Amino acid sequence: MNEVNDIVDRAKSGLLSKREVSKIARELAAGIAKDPYTAIHVLGLMNSIEHEQLVARYLRSSDDPMIARIALQVLSANWGLAERYRSAIEEFARGVAWDSDADVRLAALSAAGELARASGDAPLVALLLSVLDDEGNPRLVRQAAYFALARASGKDWRELPPASRRLDLAYDLDGSVLRWARASSVAAMK
Numbered sequence: 001m002n003e004v005n006d007i008v009d010r011a012k013s014g015l016l017s018k019r020e021v022s023k024i025a026r027e028l029a030a031g032i033a034k035d036p037y038t039a040i041h042v043l044g045l046m047n048s049i050e051h052e053q054l055v056a057r058y059l060r061s062s063d064d065p066m067i068a069r070i071a072l073q074v075l076s077a078n079w080g081l082a083e084r085y086r087s088a089i090e091e092f093a094r095g096v097a098w099d100s101d102a103d104v105r106l107a108a109l110s111a112a113g114e115l116a117r118a119s120g121d122a123p124l125v126a127l128l129l130s131v132l133d134d135e136g137n138p139r140l141v142r143q144a145a146y147f148a149l150a151r152a153s154g155k156d157w158r159e160l161p162p163a164s165r166r167l168d169l170a171y172d173l174d175g176s177v178l179r180w181a182r183a184s185s186v187a188a189m190k
Contacts, residue, residue, distance in 0.1 A: 072088065105144075114148075117153075
């Protein structure tokens with residue numbers, strides 16, 4: 001495990017050589033990476049955007065949703081390609097059957113909020129609002145949708161309660177965020 005931690009730490013510091021990054025990408029492409037999650041994470045940290053198509057292949061890792069989650073995070077958050085992967089973000093934000101613990105869904109909700117913040121994408125706002133309003137969704141999913149809406153509305157992370165805090169979804173939500181989201185959703189329907 002120390003070797004994995006060392007690689008990730010060196011990637012965070014930008015200290016991996018191009019040769020090491022190429023080796024990681026080759027192993028991932030050949031299906032022989034010891035830890036595909038870490039390999040994708042390292043490619044993201046090293047800003048190895050030239051491996052976009054390789055990472056994108058892992059969005060459909062239904063046998064290991066955490067790998068799909070890191071692929072989505074790398075493509076959208078690390079590399080700023082959320083607009084290019086909007087349809088996948090939308091699909092995952094709605095939920096997919098193989099994501100039983102909502103690992104990918106939570107990442108997609110966050111990505112949807114950031115994309116809506118950057119682009120003013122009213123249909124994404126409507127989607128986030130529908131996830132928040134659906135009481136059949138787990139509380140954690142609904143809370144993630146609220147945080148995404150707050151970000152989309154322009155709120156800074158420092159203005160939001162800590163993600164670790166369990167929000168009372170009936171009382172703890174900022175009314176201005178909800179009013180903004182409902183108005184944006186109505187605009188999306190026109």
